[in-house]
Amino acid sequence: MKGNVLVGQSGGPTAVINSSLAGVFKTAKEHGANKIYGMLYGIQGLLEEKYVDLGNLIHSDIEIELLKRTPSSYLGSCRYKLPDINKEPETYKKLFSILNKLEIEYFFYIGGNDSMDTIRKLTDYGESISSSIRFIGVPKTIDNDLEVTDHTPGFGSAAKYIATTTKEIIRDSLAYDQKNLTVIEIMGRNAGWLTGASVLSKCQDCEGPDMIILPEVTFDLGDFISKVEYFQKVRKSVVIAVSEGIRLRDGRYVCELAGQETFTDDFGHSLLSGSAKYLANRITLELGCKTRAIELSTLQRCATHMASLVDITEAFQVGGAAVNAAFRGETGKMVILKRLSNNPYQCTTDLYDIHKIANLEKKVPDSWIDPNGTYVTQEFTEYVKPLIQEELTPIMINGLPRHLIKK
Amino acid sequence: MKGNVLVGQSGGPTAVINSSLAGVFKTAKEHGANKIYGMLYGIQGLLEEKYVDLGNLIHSDIEIELLKRTPSSYLGSCRYKLPDINKEPETYKKLFSILNKLEIEYFFYIGGNDSMDTIRKLTDYGESISSSIRFIGVPKTIDNDLEVTDHTPGFGSAAKYIATTTKEIIRDSLAYDQKNLTVIEIMGRNAGWLTGASVLSKCQDCEGPDMIILPEVTFDLGDFISKVEYFQKVRKSVVIAVSEGIRLRDGRYVCELAGQETFTDDFGHSLLSGSAKYLANRITLELGCKTRAIELSTLQRCATHMASLVDITEAFQVGGAAVNAAFRGETGKMVILKRLSNNPYQCTTDLYDIHKIANLEKKVPDSWIDPNGTYVTQEFTEYVKPLIQEELTPIMINGLPRHLIKK
Numbered sequence: 001m002k003g004n005v006l007v008g009q010s011g012g013p014t015a016v017i018n019s020s021l022a023g024v025f026k027t028a029k030e031h032g033a034n035k036i037y038g039m040l041y042g043i044q045g046l047l048e049e050k051y052v053d054l055g056n057l058i059h060s061d062i063e064i065e066l067l068k069r070t071p072s073s074y075l076g077s078c079r080y081k082l083p084d085i086n087k088e089p090e091t092y093k094k095l096f097s098i099l100n101k102l103e104i105e106y107f108f109y110i111g112g113n114d115s116m117d118t119i120r121k122l123t124d125y126g127e128s129i130s131s132s133i134r135f136i137g138v139p140k141t142i143d144n145d146l147e148v149t150d151h152t153p154g155f156g157s158a159a160k161y162i163a164t165t166t167k168e169i170i171r172d173s174l175a176y177d178q179k180n181l182t183v184i185e186i187m188g189r190n191a192g193w194l195t196g197a198s199v200l201s202k203c204q205d206c207e208g209p210d211m212i213i214l215p216e217v218t219f220d221l222g223d224f225i226s227k228v229e230y231f232q233k234v235r236k237s238v239v240i241a242v243s244e245g246i247r248l249r250d251g252r253y254v255c256e257l258a259g260q261e262t263f264t265d266d267f268g269h270s271l272l273s274g275s276a277k278y279l280a281n282r283i284t285l286e287l288g289c290k291t292r293a294i295e296l297s298t299l300q301r302c303a304t305h306m307a308s309l310v311d312i313t314e315a316f317q318v319g320g321a322a323v324n325a326a327f328r329g330e331t332g333k334m335v336i337l338k339r340l341s342n343n344p345y346q347c348t349t350d351l352y353d354i355h356k357i358a359n360l361e362k363k364v365p366d367s368w369i370d371p372n373g374t375y376v377t378q379e380f381t382e383y384v385k386p387l388i389q390e391e392l393t394p395i396m397i398n399g400l401p402r403h404l405i406k407k
Numbered sequence: 408m409k410g411n412v413l414v415g416q417s418g419g420p421t422a423v424i425n426s427s428l429a430g431v432f433k434t435a436k437e438h439g440a441n442k443i444y445g446m447l448y449g450i451q452g453l454l455e456e457k458y459v460d461l462g463n464l465i466h467s468d469i470e471i472e473l474l475k476r477t478p479s480s481y482l483g484s485c486r487y488k489l490p491d492i493n494k495e496p497e498t499y500k501k502l503f504s505i506l507n508k509l510e511i512e513y514f515f516y517i518g519g520n521d522s523m524d525t526i527r528k529l530t531d532y533g534e535s536i537s538s539s540i541r542f543i544g545v546p547k548t549i550d551n552d553l554e555v556t557d558h559t560p561g562f563g564s565a566a567k568y569i570a571t572t573t574k575e576i577i578r579d580s581l582a583y584d585q586k587n588l589t590v591i592e593i594m595g596r597n598a599g600w601l602t603g604a605s606v607l608s609k610c611q612d613c614e615g616p617d618m619i620i621l622p623e624v625t626f627d628l629g630d631f632i633s634k635v636e637y638f639q640k641v642r643k644s645v646v647i648a649v650s651e652g653i654r655l656r657d658g659r660y661v662c663e664l665a666g667q668e669t670f671t672d673d674f675g676h677s678l679l680s681g682s683a684k685y686l687a688n689r690i691t692l693e694l695g696c697k698t699r700a701i702e703l704s705t706l707q708r709c710a711t712h713m714a715s716l717v718d719i720t721e722a723f724q725v726g727g728a729a730v731n732a733a734f735r736g737e738t739g740k741m742v743i744l745k746r747l748s749n750n751p752y753q754c755t756t757d758l759y760d761i762h763k764i765a766n767l768e769k770k771v772p773d774s775w776i777d778p779n780g781t782y783v784t785q786e787f788t789e790y791v792k793p794l795i796q797e798e799l800t801p802i803m804i805n806g807l808p809r810h811l812i813k814k
Contacts (some may be wrong), residue, residue, distance in 0.1 A: 041584040064686040072578040388806035399795040
C-alpha cells in the first residue's frame with residue numbers, strides 16, 4: 001500500500017493557491033495515494049495536530065473545479081518560521097512524530113519564500129534522522145519575488161486584477177473636465193512586480209498610468225512633484241501607480257511620512273499602507289488640484305472572480321508536478337516554472353534544489369526599469385503579458401461566484 | 408425630417424451609465440432621428456458648446472456592445488447645478504440658443520437627483536418661452552437614492568461588485584488561525600443601499616458580514632465596540648460593512664474623528680472617507696486584535712467587469728424608454744422602473760412628472776433595518792437580490808476587458 005500524503009498552505013493567500021491544492025489532491029489520488037491529509041493553518045496548525053482528511057471533504061470533480069475557483073487558503077494558512085534545527089530540536093521531534101503517526105510519506109507545502117525555508121529545514125532534519133519522507137515545495141506568491149522560477153503562480157491573477165482595475169480607474173478619472181490626480185497603491189513590499197503590472201492597462205483603448213513607481217527605485221518627493229506638475233500641463237487627468245513599499249533615500253517608507261505607525265508581522269515584515277494617501281494629500285497641498293488615493297488592498301490577492309486562466313492552470317500544474325516528483329522519489333526540491341517561449345507563450349515545470357532557493361528575493365531587474373525611474377520597459381511588459389491571458393469563468397450562483405468551503 | 412437629439416451624462420459615473428447612452432442612441436436611430444449629439448461633460452460642457460455627433464463615433468453594433476461594457480461616462484460628466492431661472496435667466500437664454508442652433512427637439516439627461524433638477528428647470532424655462540423641445544430624465548446612480556423609481560440603474564452592478572468582493576474578503580479573513588477584524592467601507596453618503604447590499608454575500612458558502620452599519624442609523628461608538636467584543640468571543644474572524652457616511656449623535660461624521668478634513672464637491676456634498684480606518688484603529692487600541700480597513704472606493708462605480716446583466720439591460724431599457732416617450736410627445740418626465748413581481752423578477756418602465764421627483768432622497772426604510780440597528784432585514788435582501796443577477800461577459804482582448812473610447 002502506498003503511503004499517505006500531507007499538504008499545507010502557508011503565507012499570504014493568492015487567488016489561485018487553491019488551484020495548486022487541487023493539483024496536489026487530484027494528482028495524488030491518481031497516483032493511488034492512500035490518505036491525503038491537509039494541515040489546517042500550515043505547519044503551525046500541524047504542530048497542534050490540526051489536520052483534515054481531504055478525501056472526506058472533496059468528493060467530486062465539480063468540487064475540484066469549485067476549489068480551483070475559491071480564493072484564500074482553503075486549508076487555512078500561517079506565518080510561522082520554523083526555529084533553527086540546532087537551537088530547538090524539540091519542535092522537529094514533535095513534527096516528525098506527528099508525521100509518523102499519520103504515516104506520511106509525501107509532504108507538500110504551498111507557499112512563498114518563508115515556506116520554502118520550512119521545506120529546507122524539514123528536508124535537512126529528515127535527512128539527519130534518515131527519515132524516508134519526501135518534502136517538495138510548491139511555489140505561490142502574488143509578489144512574484146521567488147528566485148529561480150520564471151514566475152510564481154498567484155502573480156498572474158493579481159497582475160490581471162491590477163491591470164483591469166487600473167484600466168477602469170483610468171476611464172473613471174476622465175469623467176470630469178477638471179484637472180485631477182489619482183494615486184493607486186499596489187502591494188509589493190520590496191519587489192515591484194505587481195506595481196509594474198499596471199503597465200498592462202496600456203493598450204489600444206487606454207493610455208495606461210503616467211508614472212509607475214517601484215520600490216526598487218529610491219523615491220524622491222521633489223522629483224515626483226515636478227513630474228506631476230509636468231504631466232498636469234499636458235493632460236487633464238494624471239494616474240500614477242505606486243508600490244506600498246516605496247522608500248526615501250534615508251530608508252524611511254513614504255507611508256511613514258504621514259505619521260502612521262508601521263506594524264510588523266511574525267516574519268518581521270512591515271505592514272505598509274498609506275503611501276498613496278500621503279502623496280495625494282501632498283499634491284493637493286503643493287499643486288492645489290483635486291486628488292484621490294485608491295488602495296487596491298486585499299482584493300489583489302483574493303479577487304478570484306478575475307483570475308487568469310494561465311495562472312490557474314499553472315498553479316494546478318505545479319501542484320501536480322510536485323506530486324509526480326515526490327512519487328518518483330525526489331525530495332528537498334521546489335517545483336519551478338520554466339518559460340520556453342513567449343510567442344506563442346509556452347511554459348513547463350522543473351525541479352530545483354530547495355537549499356539554493358529559500359530566503360532569496362527576486363526584484364525587478366534594473367534593466368527593466370525605465371532610466372528615469374518612473375516606468376517599466378517593454379521587456380517587462382513582454383514578460384508579464386502572457387501571464388494574465390484568458391479567463392476561467394466563475395461558477396455563478398444567484399449572481400455571485402460560488403466557492404468551496406469545508407463542511 | 409425629424410429633429411435632432413441631444414443626450415448628456417451627469418453626476419458620478421456608474422458601471423452601466425453607458426448602457427443607458429447606448430439605449431438612447433440605438434432607439435433614437437431606430438426612430439429615424441436626424442443627428443444624435445452628445446454633450447461633452449454634461450450641461451456644463453454644453454454651455455461651452457462642447458458636443459460631439461455620436462453618429463461619427465459609434466458605427467456598428469459591436470461598438471454599441473462595447474459601449475454597454477465601458478465604465479465611466481463615455482461623454483464625460485459634470486457636477487453642475489443650473490442656477491435659479493429667475494436669478495440668472497442669461498444661462499438659460501444661452502443654453503436654449505445653443506439648442507436651437509443645433510436644431511434639438513429631444514433632450515435626454517442621464518443622471519441622479521441633481522441631474523433631474525436640471526431637467527426640471529429646463530422644462531420649466533422651455534415652457535415659459537413656448538419651446539417645443541422635449542426634456543426627459545434618464546435615472547442613474549449607484550446610490551439608489553432616487554425617489555419613485557423602484558431602483559436606479561447602476562445600483563445593481565455596484566451591489567453585485569460589493570457582494571462579490573465582500574464574499575472574497577470574508578474568505579480571505581478566514582485564512583489565519585488568529586482573531587481578526589476587517590472593516591469594509593462602502594459608498595453611500597446618506598442612504599445605506601450599497602452598504603446593505605453586502606448582505607447578499609450571505610449564502611450557502613458564506614456567512615456574510617457580522618454587522619452592517621448604515622448611515623440611516625445614528626452610530627454609537629461604545630455600542631459598536633461592545634458588539635465587536637461579543638462577536639470576537641464567538642468567532643475568530645469578524646467582518647463589518649460600514650457606510651462612509653455614518654454619523655455620531657452630535658452630527659459629526661465618524662471619519663471626522665480621525666482628524667481628517669472633509670472636503671465638499673460643487674453640490675455641497677461632503678467627500679467622505681476614513682470611517683473604516685478609524686474604526687479599525689480604534690478596535691486595535693481597545694481590544695488589541697489584528698484589524699484591517701478596506702475601502703471599496705471608486706471601484707464600486709467603475710467595475711464594469713463585474714456588472715449585473717439585469718442592471719445593464721435595465722440601464723439600456725430606461726434609455727430606450729426615454730426616447731420612445733419623447734418621440735411620443737412627452738416632456739418634463741423622468742423614466743422610472745416599476746417592479747411587477749419578485750418571483751420571477753419582472754420589471755417594466757414608466758414615466759413620472761419630473762417636478763415630483765427632483766431633489767428628493769430615498770433612504771433605506773426603517774422597517775428594512777434590523778431593530779438592533781446593525782443589520783438589514785430579509786425584505787431588504789429580497790428587494791436587492793434580483794438586481795445583481797446574471798452577467799454580461801466582457802469582451803476580453805489580451806486578457807483585459809475592452810472599452811469603447813472616443814476617437
